Amino acid sequence: MAAERALLDVQDLRVSFGEGPRARPALDGVSFSVRPGKTLAIVGESGCGKSLTALSIMRLLPTPPARITGGRILFDRGDGPALDLASADRRTMRRLRGKDIAMIFQEPMTALDPVYPIGDQIGEVLVEHEGLSRKDALARAVELLRLVGVPSPEERARQYPHEFSGGMRQRAVIAIALACEPALLIADEPTTALDVTVQAQVLRLMRDIQQRFASSILFITHDMGVVGQMADEVVVMYLGQVVEEGPVSAVLSRPAHPYSQGLIASIPTLDMPRDRVLQPISGMVPPIGSITTGCRFRTRCPHAMEICRRDPPKVTTPAGNSASCWLVEEST
Template identity: 50%
Template sequence: MAADMDASSVLDVRNLAVSFRTDRGEVPAVHDVSFTVKPGETLALVGESGSGKSVTSLAVMRLTPPAPQASLTGSILFRGRDGQVRDLATLAEHEMQAMRGNEISMIFQEPMTSLNPVHRIGDQIAEAVRYHRKVDRQAALDRAEELLVLVGIPEPRKRLKSYPHHLSGGMRQRVMIAMALACDPSVLIADEPTTALDVTVQAQILELLKELQERTGMAVVFITHNLGVVAEIADRVMVMYAGRIVERGGVVPLLKHPLMPYTHGLLRSVPRLELAAFGQAKLEAIRGNVPDPTRMPQGCSFHPRCDHAELGRCDRTIPILEEAEADHLVRCHRWRAIASVEA
């Protein structure tokens, strides 16, 4: 029996932790991650590569390797179309198969590797429709054609017979979106769906997702490292670093008044046209790299890269996730001092 869930939420992740078994022992990848998403809302997961964003999304979809290769703990509460709340973390695999691609779907990072190169586009989209809706092949292909129209692909009937290599990167990404939307999911997880696309196609994909969300009311979990995209599409933001949430809040207060030094660093790394106009085009960078999960530093995992780190404190204890303001959480020992200086 799933735990109680806020009636306004469609997805409620609580204390999610994921670790992997390796030759060097158990390696934690995600630590105590909690968040909720409401219908029609977009939550952006932000962070550098290796911060735990994709592992979090794969865990929600139950696509991490099975035990003992991987360990998943915590709750993933999901409200289905029937109004029943289920904990996806405890469902048997056959039960999860009925949910995955049907009520909760995912757009993967690389459409060229996610699409099967030896099957036609139409058959790949129709497969999910036939599996979940139990219709015949022609009805599934008709639905696939509707979806290609929905995502803005010209000559949809002709494209049903195309193979992935016949399409451009932008078209393949639209096909991936069509596949994810095939069964009208309540939650769509988009894992960096615009990373490999040029800025024009990227803008088209973002606009398409917003239009589809307004039309269907689905919730979106949007994973990205691009804060420009976050400002464009998100309602709320969750910043991750080394597998932990380090800041979470509404998109406007978090981007205007970040409290975590890591979030400050990400924002300073974004190119700004107004600075370039005044000859200040040099970008700041966060020194160092995301830590190796097998050799995580003691204390705050960001302290070796942080200009505000306090020896004897930041390098000894992991800060808790505190509520700095209403719906604005931050994980930093020194956020109060940093906020007063920034003010």
């Protein structure tokens, strides 16, 4: 990974909720990088901080109470040194959002403005960032709708969000995100609100688009199946930390961290033997800020030991995935 320059390099990112002694760390030293033209998936359960990571990169954190307290978010624009988004000013961020980095949200209905036609909403981004005239922007919007597989785009561009079905709305949202051909696309659970057959269509669309534009995708999801289908690399998060990362095939087939193992063992799949009993992780995710030292997973880990009270080292396995766990070191 070192040879190639990363498009996005998140280093030791820290985000806290609240101020002073009552501040609770929601992201606690998160590091990962997204390579050009690749898809990195962040996977984890509620409260692990995956959406917070996406919002930090976009600098859309609800401030207050959330605040970036440390780390760097290096974004390579291809000209000169990488830009640190963690400390970039509002103007820089505004110019970046929608142009270099675009975001696709979970709820297509709330991501669209109900009072403007779809075409205008796509065109608006182009008028803002590319300086296109309204007429040119609208023509380009029709092209984009065609690209994302919306049938009869000329008519559809004049329609309002409520006239679109759920799947078509998400396609429109993707069209807006693609308008300026951003280098990085952040997708936060983009198919969770969709029906399964429509989810399959949207996932395929995103895959096609990535190949066509060679863009990078940061894909946030809770669904291991989606990870397997979409991602090249995966980051597993638990309680504000990265517990494991690596190539998708390695992490899914040979998870090294007990949390990743537990996560995979608790998901029913279509090809598992019918008589196999799921092995859920015991207990539940503790509140943010309740465990601030050592391995955060130790309260639920079946292999927890005394040493787990100390921060675990990050160890890379022969398969190529690296996990932060005392046990992994022993086995290699």
